[in-house]
Amino acid sequence: MAYLAPAEFVTKMVDAGESKLLMSTRDTLIRSYMAGAILALAAAFAVTVSVNTGNPLIGALLFPVGFCMLYLMGFDLLTGVFTLTPLAVFDRRPGATWSGVLRNWSLVFLGNFAGALTVALFMAIIFTFGFTEAPNAVGQKIGAIGEGRTVGYAAHGAAGMLTLFVRGVMCNWMVSTGVVAAMMSSTVSGKVIGMWMPILVFFYMGFEHSIVNMFLFPSGLMLGGDFTIMDYLIWNEIPTVIGNLVGGLTFVGATLYSTHYKTAPKRVSVR
Structure with a gap:
């Protein structure tokens, strides 16, 4: 599968972070819009499969198809740039600044949200025949997901x-x-296999992904979920974004950078 050694692919991570920081506003918005839309469609697909088969594992097995498509086409998710763009600053690449990182994150957030919201509207129309009927089984499930993962957390207070x-x-x-x-x-083939495994884990385990939620919760509101926009923002989207930032940068970006790119000096052998 033409595997690259860690030192090689971590160098590619830093290069990618630099490239994204220097990308034009237009291209950043287009690529993030398409990423949000494709991931939202994959989420709708996975929920549909889960409802129709009664087996959430099958939905989780198939959800990564959207993630693979969007990355093979060079589109950007907020979760990815959280991890990659700071590395260019760590490495002091020319033109890489923290203000540039914040600019990139803001643009990608807006693009992802717009793309996910577009698909949320389209799928709500499909699930209700243009809002002329009650939501079908899949639409009802999406509404229930939105409710359970906002007011469900709120019911547990700080623990939630x-x-x-x-x-x-x-x-x-x-x-x-x-x-x-x-x-x-x-x-x-190597890229797809590599991507598929961790995405399957995240989706089946019910972890919170800020861009998937940009689809699930607005569409849930359109489909009759018993929660509010403020419930969505306070009890899901904002904490999820912060958690996604901490998880990606701390456990993936900074960790790989520190051990495979800025490797510590080897110990001297004592004889």
């Missing part, structure tokens, strides 16, 4: 917020591992 945050951390630990896995191979 902690659980939500940790699920966000664990999510991007896995998702960013998938982003990096795509750099471990120079073949399409």
